[in-house]
Amino acid sequence: MSEVYAIVASFKNTPDLFHAAEKVRDAGFKKWDTYSSFPVHGMPEAQGQRRSKVPIFTFFGGITGFTLGTAMVWYMNAFDYPLIVGGMPFFSPVFPFPIMYELTILLAAFGTLGGMFITNLLPQHYSPLFNSAQFLEVSGDRLLIIIEAQDKQFDPVETKTFLESIGGFDIEEIED
Amino acid sequence: MHNQEEISKIQSVGLIALIVGVVGLLIGAFGLYSGLVSDDARPLISWLIGLTFWLSIALGLLFLTQIWYVFHARWPTIIRRQCEHCFSALPWIFLLFTPLLLIPFFHDNPGILWKWMNGSNVMPGGHGLIQDDPLFQWKSVYLNPIFFTVRAFLFFGVFIGLAYFLKKWSFDTDKTGDVENIHKARRLSSVGLFLLATASTLGAIDWFKSLDYHWFSTMYGVWFFAGSVRAALSTILIFCIIASAKGYLKGTFNQAHRYDLGCMMLAFTIFWTYISFSQYFLIHNANIPEETYWYNIREHNGDGVHNTWWVISMLLIFCNFLVPFFALLWYKTKIVIWRSVAVAVWILLFHIVDLYWNLVPGKVVDANASHGYYIRQFSVEIFDIAALIGVGGICIWAVCQSMLKAEPIPIKDPNVLKSLNHAE
Numbered sequence: 001m002s003e004v005y006a007i008v009a010s011f012k013n014t015p016d017l018f019h020a021a022e023k024v025r026d027a028g029f030k031k032w033d034t035y036s037s038f039p040v041h042g043m044p045e046a047q048g049q050r051r052s053k054v055p056i057f058t059f060f061g062g063i064t065g066f067t068l069g070t071a072m073v074w075y076m077n078a079f080d081y082p083l084i085v086g087g088m089p090f091f092s093p094v095f096p097f098p099i100m101y102e103l104t105i106l107l108a109a110f111g112t113l114g115g116m117f118i119t120n121l122l123p124q125h126y127s128p129l130f131n132s133a134q135f136l137e138v139s140g141d142r143l144l145i146i147i148e149a150q151d152k153q154f155d156p157v158e159t160k161t162f163l164e165s166i167g168g169f170d171i172e173e174i175e176d
Numbered sequence: 177m178h179n180q181e182e183i184s185k186i187q188s189v190g191l192i193a194l195i196v197g198v199v200g201l202l203i204g205a206f207g208l209y210s211g212l213v214s215d216d217a218r219p220l221i222s223w224l225i226g227l228t229f230w231l232s233i234a235l236g237l238l239f240l241t242q243i244w245y246v247f248h249a250r251w252p253t254i255i256r257r258q259c260e261h262c263f264s265a266l267p268w269i270f271l272l273f274t275p276l277l278l279i280p281f282f283h284d285n286p287g288i289l290w291k292w293m294n295g296s297n298v299m300p301g302g303h304g305l306i307q308d309d310p311l312f313q314w315k316s317v318y319l320n321p322i323f324f325t326v327r328a329f330l331f332f333g334v335f336i337g338l339a340y341f342l343k344k345w346s347f348d349t350d351k352t353g354d355v356e357n358i359h360k361a362r363r364l365s366s367v368g369l370f371l372l373a374t375a376s377t378l379g380a381i382d383w384f385k386s387l388d389y390h391w392f393s394t395m396y397g398v399w400f401f402a403g404s405v406r407a408a409l410s411t412i413l414i415f416c417i418i419a420s421a422k423g424y425l426k427g428t429f430n431q432a433h434r435y436d437l438g439c440m441m442l443a444f445t446i447f448w449t450y451i452s453f454s455q456y457f458l459i460h461n462a463n464i465p466e467e468t469y470w471y472n473i474r475e476h477n478g479d480g481v482h483n484t485w486w487v488i489s490m491l492l493i494f495c496n497f498l499v500p501f502f503a504l505l506w507y508k509t510k511i512v513i514w515r516s517v518a519v520a521v522w523i524l525l526f527h528i529v530d531l532y533w534n535l536v537p538g539k540v541v542d543a544n545a546s547h548g549y550y551i552r553q554f555s556v557e558i559f560d561i562a563a564l565i566g567v568g569g570i571c572i573w574a575v576c577q578s579m580l581k582a583e584p585i586p587i588k589d590p591n592v593l594k595s596l597n598h599a600e
Contacts, residue, residue, distance in 0.1 A: 041599040051507060059505070086463065094460055097453065 005128040005176040006148045007159050008135065009168025014040055017143040020166040021046040024145060027162065031151040035135070035144040054115040061111020062104045069096070069103035132174045146174070182424065183580060190576030197569020200562045201272070207559030208275060212283060217540075218552065219559045220289040221387075224276065225531050226563025228384065229407075230571045231269050232400065232527070235376050236408025237262050238339055239401065242365035242372065245342075251436060253595035254428050254585040258415055260346050263339035264578040265571035270332040272567055277328055280321040292389040293321050300539035300549035311390055311466070319389055327382060334375040338368045343578075346586055353588035376400060384535055391470045395455040399534075402451045406444040407527040410520035413437045417517055424584055431511050432598045438510030441523065445504060449497040473537050473551045484554035488533050496526035528564070 011017040014036070021034050025048040034043060044051075073096035077083065082090045093100075117123070129135045134142055145168065147159055156173070163171050204223055211219030237259040244252045280286035280293045287294025287306070292315075295307030306312050312319070341364055345357040377397025385396045413434065419425040459467045474485040500523050509515045532554065539549040586592055 055505075055507070086461070088461075094457065097457065 003176045004149050004156055004173045006146050006174045007154075007156075007163065008132055008144055008146045008170075008172050008174055009163040010134060010170040011143045011145065011168060014143065016167050017145065018043065018046050020145055020163075020168065023166045024147070027153070029147055029151050029153055031154075032145065032147040035138045035142070035146065037139050037141070053119050054112060057111040057115025057118070058108050059111070061114075062108035064111075065103035065105070065107030066100055068107070069100035072103075073099055128174055128176045132172065134170060134172065135174075185422070186424075186576050186579050190573045193569045193572035193576065195569075197566050197571075197573055200564075200566025200569055202566075203562035204559055204566045205275075207557070207562065212279070212288065215285055215288060217289050217538075218536075218557065220276065220279075221536055222557050222559035222563050224289070224383070225528070225535055225560055226565075226567040227269060227273055227276075228531055228535065229528055229564055230265060230567045231273075232404040232531075233407050233411045234262060234265050234269065234339075234571070235335065235372070236404035236406070237412060238266075238335065238342075238372060239369070239376075239405055240408055240412075241342060242338070242369050245362045245365035246369060248362070250591040250594035251433065251598040253589050253591045254425070255412060255416060255433060255437070255595075257346065257582070257584065257586050258412055258419070258425075260343040261575045261578040261582075262412070262415075262571075263343050264574040266332075266336050266339050268570050268574050269567065270336065272570070273328070273332070277325055280325070286321060290324075290386055290389070292316075292319050292386065293324075298541050300541050300547075302548045309390070315389060319386060324382060327378065331375040331379040331382075334371050338364070338372060342368075346589070347582045349586060349588050350583050351588075355590055358589060358591075373397075373401070376404070387535060388470060388538060390466065392467055393455055393459070393470075395451055395458075398451045399448075399455060402444060402448040403527055403530055406441065406448050407524055409437055409441045409444060410523045410527075413441070413520045414517055414524075417513060419584075424579075428585055428596055430598065432600045433595075434513070434516055435510045435600055436598075438504060438516055438519075441519070442501070442504035442510075445497065445500045445523070449501070452492070473539060474533065477551055478547050483551060485533065485537050485551075488529060488554050492526070492530060492533060495522075496530055500526075532560075 009020075011020055017034060017036065018040060021043065024032055025046065034040075034047060040046075070093075074091050077096070078091035084090075088095055129146065134144060135146075138144055145163065147154060147163070149156075153159075160171050204226060207219035208223050211217065240252075241256055241259045243249075244256060276289060279288060280290075285294055285297070287297045291297050292306055292312055295305065295312075297306045298304075299306055299309060303309070342361055345361045348354065349357045377400070380397050380400035384400070385391065385393065416425055416429045416433070416437075420427075420429040456471060459471060474489055475482065476486065477483050500519055503509050503515075503519050503522075509519060536552060536554065538552050540552050541549050585596075
């Protein structure tokens with residue numbers, strides 16, 4: 001089965017890649033990405049990406065942990081098996097706080113990890129991009145922009161011309 | 177260097193601060209005098225609160241500067257220069273602190289503020305004299321007026337000495353471009369952090385904790401450190417935002433700097449809470465009367481009825497922790513200028529409340545009260561405000577004087593470019 005999955009274009013240097021990314025963003029493409037072996041400051045803005053959603057997962061992980069810790073201590077100490085220890089009340093927010101706090105941190109960390117996997121679409125063992133020799137060179141010195149065929153504005157011919165017009169070279173189709 | 181317009185702007189801010197400061201200090205000094213005459217500790221505590229607020233900010237900045245040196249942090253290089261300006265407040269704070277140090281030697285009742293300084297003071301609740309208190313007898317090796325005064329000079333010597341050298345070497349680099357200055361500052365910081373941590377911990381024990389000499393806590397020094405650094409971060413954020421809005425740091429202090437300062441404010445908000453809660457938690461679980469009474473008087477009167485400090489305690493939990501914590505979790509709070517300034521002002525405000533909560537409550541001996549004493553309640557006195565504004569005015573004036581002596585950013589520091597180009 002050989003269907004076009006995406007079109008790849010190489011760029012000469014980082015400023016070229018950066019400005020090309022701004023042009024791709026302004027042309028209204030949605031399903032595309034830039035690839036480089038090092039982080040480029042300001043690239044998320046140049047690509048028009050919104051901030052990561054991971055903090056939301058972290059927050060709700062933390063809230064869950066806090067609630068769980070509180071409920072657990074209340075169930076054990078005040079409901080299921082009330083026991084007087086050192087004259088303390090059966091339940092109070094003070095003495096079990098380390099448990100509430102540790103569970104908050106633990107589940108916030110799990111939330112972060114899980115959120116990172118979910119938002120990055122991981123685990124993903126295969127991607128058609130691996131078929132491209134250029135893509136494999138990204139870990140060396142290649143700078144790429146890849147526009148996927150799933151994008152609504154994608155057109156096998158026009159997208160190629162567009163990438164060429166913004167300074168891309170070695171433009172190739174990647175097959176599924 | 178600066179242009180003429182900028183110089184005159186800084187000079188006029190300094191002049192206004194000086195005038196306001198002197199007026200505030202005169203009112204505060206009147207309070208100090210009336211307190212000394214009427215043997216009332218409250219106006220003296222006002223003076224102490226005013227000093228402590230500004231001292232804690234200066235010490236926090238001294239901590240931050242050295243931490244940045246030790247970690248070879250490049251991003252805060254331009255902020256470091258503003259910290260160095262703030263160091264100039266330290267000698268003035270010391271000067272304003274000396275009246276309190278002179279009390280034990282020149283007043284009829286040496287123990288007017290720090291009760292233990294006068295052994296013949298009566299303990300609250302009809303337990304005899306302080307000099308007969310076994311706890312005081314054990315502690316008197318450390319807590320005696322002569323050693324106390326010597327220590328105060330030593331601690332301020334450390335503060336002012338570290339500040340002097342760090343500032344001098346950084347300012348010298350502007351002229352000579354000698355990188356060796358930065359290496360020297362880094363070497364001094366790695367020793368200086370230990371010295372400063374020791375001096376500020378013992379200083380907090382001497383000046384604030386010994387107001388209630390009977391009490392024990394091993395967390396107190398860390399509490400002071402946490403609160404100080406938090407207040408310092410808020411102050412330097414406000415300082416830099418104002419300076420960049422007025423053109424002094426325009427284009428050099430950018431969003432990434434604000435964001436990172438905001439992150440550190442969040443971290444130290446959590447740290448302050450962690451320390452304050454741990455102190456409460458350990459004392460609550462151990463349940464030893466010599467320790468728990470300190471929290472008891474901050475919750476209820478002898479009869480178990482909640483007093484004003486209970487409200488302040490709740491405010492500390494909800495407003496000093498929860499509100500800034502949740503606000504600073506949001507990315508927008510850290511990058512939208514007015515929001516970050518609002519949180520910083522909020523934190524500084526509740527830092528003052530935290531100081532009230534730590535310094536003001538105490539058992540005051542009164543033969544007419546039900547148990548022979550009453551608990552000094554929360555109140556905002558005119559002398560508190562006067563001292564806060566007065567000391568602040570002098571500090572801001574000193575900072576303005578320093579700003580006239582150096583470049584706005586350390587132009588020849590090898591890391592300044594990294595700092596200018598700092599990105600998230």
